[in-house]
Amino acid sequence: MNYVALKMLFGDRAKYLMLLCGLTFAVMLIVQQGSIFWGLMMWSQANISNLNVPIWVTDPGIAQVDEVKPIASTAVDRVRSVDGVEWAVPLYRGLLRARLANGEYHQITLTGLESATLIGRPAEVLEGRFEDILQPDAVALDQWAVERMGGPTVVTVGTIFELNDKLARVVAIAKTQKSFTNVPVVYTTYERAIRYVPRERRTLSYVLAKARDGVPVADVIQRIRAETGLGAFTEEDFGFKTIMWVLKNTGIGINFGTTILLGFIVGMAIAGQTFYLFTIENLKQFGALKAMGASTFTLARMILLQAFTVGLTGYGVGVGLATAFGFLTARGGNLPFAETWQLLLLVLVALLTICLVSASVSILKLVRLEPAIVFR
Amino acid sequence: MIVMKRMSVWLAIAGVGLAAWVLMGANQKDPMPQPISEPPRSPYPHTVAASGLIEAVNENVRIAPPVAGLITKVFVKVGDQVTEQAPLFQLDDRELRAQLLTREAAIPPLQAQIEEQKYKVGDLETQLQRLRSVHDERAVSEDDLKRTWYALEMAKRGAQRVQATLKQAMAQRDEVMILLDRLTVRAPRRGTILQVNFRAGEYATLGSTEPLMLLGETEQLQVRADIDEVNAPLVVPQAGGTASIRSLADHTIPLTFVRIEPYVIPKKSLTGENAERVDTRVLQVIYRFERPPFPVYAGQQVDVFIERHPSPTSGETQPSPVVPTEQPS
Numbered sequence: 001m002n003y004v005a006l007k008m009l010f011g012d013r014a015k016y017l018m019l020l021c022g023l024t025f026a027v028m029l030i031v032q033q034g035s036i037f038w039g040l041m042m043w044s045q046a047n048i049s050n051l052n053v054p055i056w057v058t059d060p061g062i063a064q065v066d067e068v069k070p071i072a073s074t075a076v077d078r079v080r081s082v083d084g085v086e087w088a089v090p091l092y093r094g095l096l097r098a099r100l101a102n103g104e105y106h107q108i109t110l111t112g113l114e115s116a117t118l119i120g121r122p123a124e125v126l127e128g129r130f131e132d133i134l135q136p137d138a139v140a141l142d143q144w145a146v147e148r149m150g151g152p153t154v155v156t157v158g159t160i161f162e163l164n165d166k167l168a169r170v171v172a173i174a175k176t177q178k179s180f181t182n183v184p185v186v187y188t189t190y191e192r193a194i195r196y197v198p199r200e201r202r203t204l205s206y207v208l209a210k211a212r213d214g215v216p217v218a219d220v221i222q223r224i225r226a227e228t229g230l231g232a233f234t235e236e237d238f239g240f241k242t243i244m245w246v247l248k249n250t251g252i253g254i255n256f257g258t259t260i261l262l263g264f265i266v267g268m269a270i271a272g273q274t275f276y277l278f279t280i281e282n283l284k285q286f287g288a289l290k291a292m293g294a295s296t297f298t299l300a301r302m303i304l305l306q307a308f309t310v311g312l313t314g315y316g317v318g319v320g321l322a323t324a325f326g327f328l329t330a331r332g333g334n335l336p337f338a339e340t341w342q343l344l345l346l347v348l349v350a351l352l353t354i355c356l357v358s359a360s361v362s363i364l365k366l367v368r369l370e371p372a373i374v375f376r
Numbered sequence: 377m378i379v380m381k382r383m384s385v386w387l388a389i390a391g392v393g394l395a396a397w398v399l400m401g402a403n404q405k406d407p408m409p410q411p412i413s414e415p416p417r418s419p420y421p422h423t424v425a426a427s428g429l430i431e432a433v434n435e436n437v438r439i440a441p442p443v444a445g446l447i448t449k450v451f452v453k454v455g456d457q458v459t460e461q462a463p464l465f466q467l468d469d470r471e472l473r474a475q476l477l478t479r480e481a482a483i484p485p486l487q488a489q490i491e492e493q494k495y496k497v498g499d500l501e502t503q504l505q506r507l508r509s510v511h512d513e514r515a516v517s518e519d520d521l522k523r524t525w526y527a528l529e530m531a532k533r534g535a536q537r538v539q540a541t542l543k544q545a546m547a548q549r550d551e552v553m554i555l556l557d558r559l560t561v562r563a564p565r566r567g568t569i570l571q572v573n574f575r576a577g578e579y580a581t582l583g584s585t586e587p588l589m590l591l592g593e594t595e596q597l598q599v600r601a602d603i604d605e606v607n608a609p610l611v612v613p614q615a616g617g618t619a620s621i622r623s624l625a626d627h628t629i630p631l632t633f634v635r636i637e638p639y640v641i642p643k644k645s646l647t648g649e650n651a652e653r654v655d656t657r658v659l660q661v662i663y664r665f666e667r668p669p670f671p672v673y674a675g676q677q678v679d680v681f682i683e684r685h686p687s688p689t690s691g692e693t694q695p696s697p698v699v700p701t702e703q704p705s
Contacts, residue, residue: 010382020384052408072656074604074643080418080425080681081607087415088425116623117411124406131412228606313388320391323398341399 004289005302008282009309015281019274019310020317026267026354027318027347028325030260034343035326037256039336044180044246045239047093047109050142051120054217056238057088057207057224060231064245065238066109066181068093070202071230078228079207084215085224089114091206092193098149098186099162106149108184110163112193120208121174121187128157128172133188139163140172145184163196178333180246264350271314272358275307279362283369291371300363304356311355315348416625416679419618424610426601426661428619428680430672432592433664436570439589441467441580442558452589454572458563464589467559467580472552479549486542493535500528567591570674594674599631599665601680602658605640610684617663619678627670631663631680 010016042049047065048056057079059069079088092112097105113120113133121130126143133140141155149155159170163186176185188196194203207230211220217234224232233241247253279286286299323339330337418425441447446468452458504524510516571590574580580588599619603611617631637660661682 017384052406072604074427074602074606074656074658077425077427077602078604078607080416080679081423081610081684083422085418087417089415114415116413116625117415119408119411119415121409123409313382313384316388316391317384318391319395320387320393323391323395327394327398339395339399344395344399 002302002305005305006309008285008302009306012278012281015274015278016310019271019278020314022270022274023267023311023314023351023354024318024321026263026270027315027351028322029263030267030347030350031319031322031339031343032325033256033259033263034347035322035337035339036335037252037260038340038343039330039338040180040252040256041243041246042338043178043336045242046177046179047185048235048239048242050122050176050179050185051091051111051208052123052235053120053208053210054235055085055209055211055221055224055232056235057209057228057230057232058205060225060229062231062241064242066093066095068205070200071204071207072202073204075204075228075230076207079209079224079230082220082224082227084212084220086210086212087117087119088207088209089117089119090190090204091120091208092190092197092203093205094193094197095183096163096186096197098168098184100149100154101159101161102150102154104150106145106184108145108163108186110193110196111185111187112190113187115189115191118189122176124175126173126175128170130172130174130187132171135169135171137167137169137192138171138188139168140174140187141170142174142176142185142187144176144178144182145186146173148182148184164198166196168196178336264354267351268354268357271311271354272361275310275355275358276361276365278306279303279365283365286366287369287371290366290369296367299366303359303362303366307355307359307362308352311351315351319344319347413623414625416620416622416681418681419628420616420681420683422684424603424607424615424682424684426603426607426680426682428599428601428663428678430597430674430676430678431600432567432570432594432674433596433598434565434567434593436590436592436674437564437567438587439464439561439563439591441561441582441588443467444582445559445580447574447576447578447580450572450574450576452569452572454569456569458567458569458591460563460565462563464561464563464569465574465576467561469556469559472556472559476549476552476556479545479552482545483542483549486538486545489538490535490542493531493538496531497528497535500524500531504528563591565591567593570594592674597665597667597672597674598634599663599678599680601661601663601682602643603661603682604643605657605659608640608659611636611659611661611682612685615683617680617682619663619665619680621670621672621676621678624670625679627668629665629668629672629678631665634662634664636661 045065057075059071062069073090076088076090079085090112091114092110094110096108096110098108099105111120115134118130118133121140122142125140128140130140132138146152146155155161155170157170157173161168161170168186168188174187179185197203209220209224209232211217221232221234224230289299290296326335326337326339329335447465448468449466451463451465458464504521507516507521507524568591569589570592571587573586573590574588601617601619613636614633617633618628619631620626620628640657640659643656643658663680
């Protein structure tokens with residue numbers, strides 16, 4: 001019977017392809033849009049994930065990573081005093097204007113890393129040596145800063161520019177994830193960052209910390225909150241907080257949500273309609289089978305098999321196309337594209353729902369089918 | 377199997393395979409890059425962290441000039457061992473020297489006047505004696521005698537006055553000499569010159585934030601640890617501690633408790649700027665330490681960890697005083 005069902009499905013090549021195309025594009029649309037959406041969300045928290053540090057401590061009222069609320073500089077020692085904290089180092093982060101030699105101005109994010117350890121520095125360096133930022137007036141850029149400031153002909157290792165009227169010399173270019181706002185990041189040491197920025201009463205933006213091995217991070221965070229009165233977050237929580245802020249304050253969530261929903265609806269409509277038509281056109285064959293004594297249950301099983309076969313095939317092709325699209329376009333990091341297995345699983349469930357719904361409509365038709373239809 | 381004969385199925389399998397391969401590669405998180413030097417870690421399970429400054433055991437002396445003035449000579453250089461009262465530098469003394477000349481010149485005329493007065497007295501005394509020895513009242517009048525006697529007494533008083541003026545002139549000369557001596561600034565105690573922030577020819581002002589010279593004892597060093605006032609109650613006297621120099625965090629220096637400074641002071645920000653940023657107030661604890669095998673210097677910053685015994689009322693039940701409380705609206 002399964003053979004018959006598949007023969008029926010594959011027999012009509014044109015119909016099969018149409019069915020497959022509808023499902024494929026529905027899957028591709030959902031996966032691609034979902035991945036771009038998630039990629040954008042990853043970008044919005046790039047300023048957290050680029051530093052790659054487990055615990056962030058700052059003012060409890062913080063909304064997102066770029067909205068810095070400076071805290072007293074003794075906070076580092078207070079965090080170090082909390083049980084279960086293995087280490088804690090200061091971090092400066094703030095917006096500043098850089099003036100290039102050609103007279104252009106660029107808004108930049110100044111990131112001041114603790115000078116002795118350089119905790120929070122990017123893992124991959126494209127040019128130069130990151131450790132050289134310990135030299136006088138030395139800074140490191142990320143590759144997006146080079147791109148934004150005019151490309152490697154304008155900014156490269158050895159370029160000199162001004163930060164708040166003070167000299168800055170590029171010694172390294174690091175590879176980081178692009179951020180949502182795409183403000184170029186300039187890395188320097190914490191002490192030097194404070195000299196670059198205009199005077200403020202408080203200068204410490206974040207305390208970066210790590211829990212001791214074997215101590216649950218959640219406990220340490222709870223203790224930091226209780227003992228210092230500061231806000232402490234894991235990297236993931238803080239990233240999620242930032243994502244939620246972006247979703248709440250921009251239209252991105254609604255835009256992408258609509259597109260994904262449309263993809264789902266269009267996919268469902270195409271698949272359902274084509275599959276229903278397919279069943280209707282094969283009604284004679286089903287009728288013959290019924291007349292030969294096949295039970296409704298067997299017929300239903302055949303329909304489901306057909307639906308799931310074409311569904312899974314469409315899913316595979318769609319996922320493949322979307323992945324290939326993402327792989328080819330987003331490899332350089334210029335396009336937000338983050339495919340996750342959660343998304344693929346979700347799409348699979350959605351697709352199977354589409355198949356199930358359209359199959360049930362056809363099954364309903366079959367149930368009411370008179371075997372006599374063959375003779376009409 | 378009929379399914380396997382279709383191209384679309386193979387495409388589907390390839391698509392899922394590609395997705396799986398990309399996912400495996402893309403969603404791997406890079407581990408954090410190794411810190412270029414170890415971050416300071418507490419050796420104790422419960423700790424109070426502080427930032428400390430290494431200083432000379434007898435607190436450093438910030439040498440100041442007694443008066444504002446031009447510096448003409450510097451007798452010592454950085455690193456010199458000086459004894460108590462050793463001259464450190466010389467302020468411009470020409471004005472006082474000029475004064476001294478006039479003051480000294482004022483003395484010889486007075487001395488000459490004293491001599492002069494002496495002869496005057498002698499002369500009048502002889503006159504009076506001569507007049508007294510004549511017994512004939514017609515030869516010497518009572519009036520002459522009286523007049524000579526008065527003249528003699530006047531001359532004697534005059535001598536006394538000149539004598540006093542001489543003393544005054546000498547005192548004025550001594551004053552200038554003492555003032556001159558004051559312009560040579562001397563070491564108030566034995567020690568090493570840690571800093572010399574001026575050169576000969578510069579003008580020393582009073583009350584500048586940067587000391588002209590820093591004098592300290594570098595043979596024995598101590599650590600002054602700043603503890604946030606919020607953590608101040610957690611520090612118990614005699615608590616053990618360790619310190620580590622920045623960028624050399626894996627070499628810890630064991631500390632011995634000396635004392636807790638009883639007065640909580642505003643934290644000094646070591647940004648090197650002349651205006652002070654007051655963030656918060658800090659409790660200072662003094663620790664002694666043996667010189668470690670690697671070099672340490674007075675004025676170096678250290679990360680300090682002080683041992684803490686967990687209080688019976690843990691921080692989780694007792695809210696921190698800095699937690700913002702809801703304002704009744």
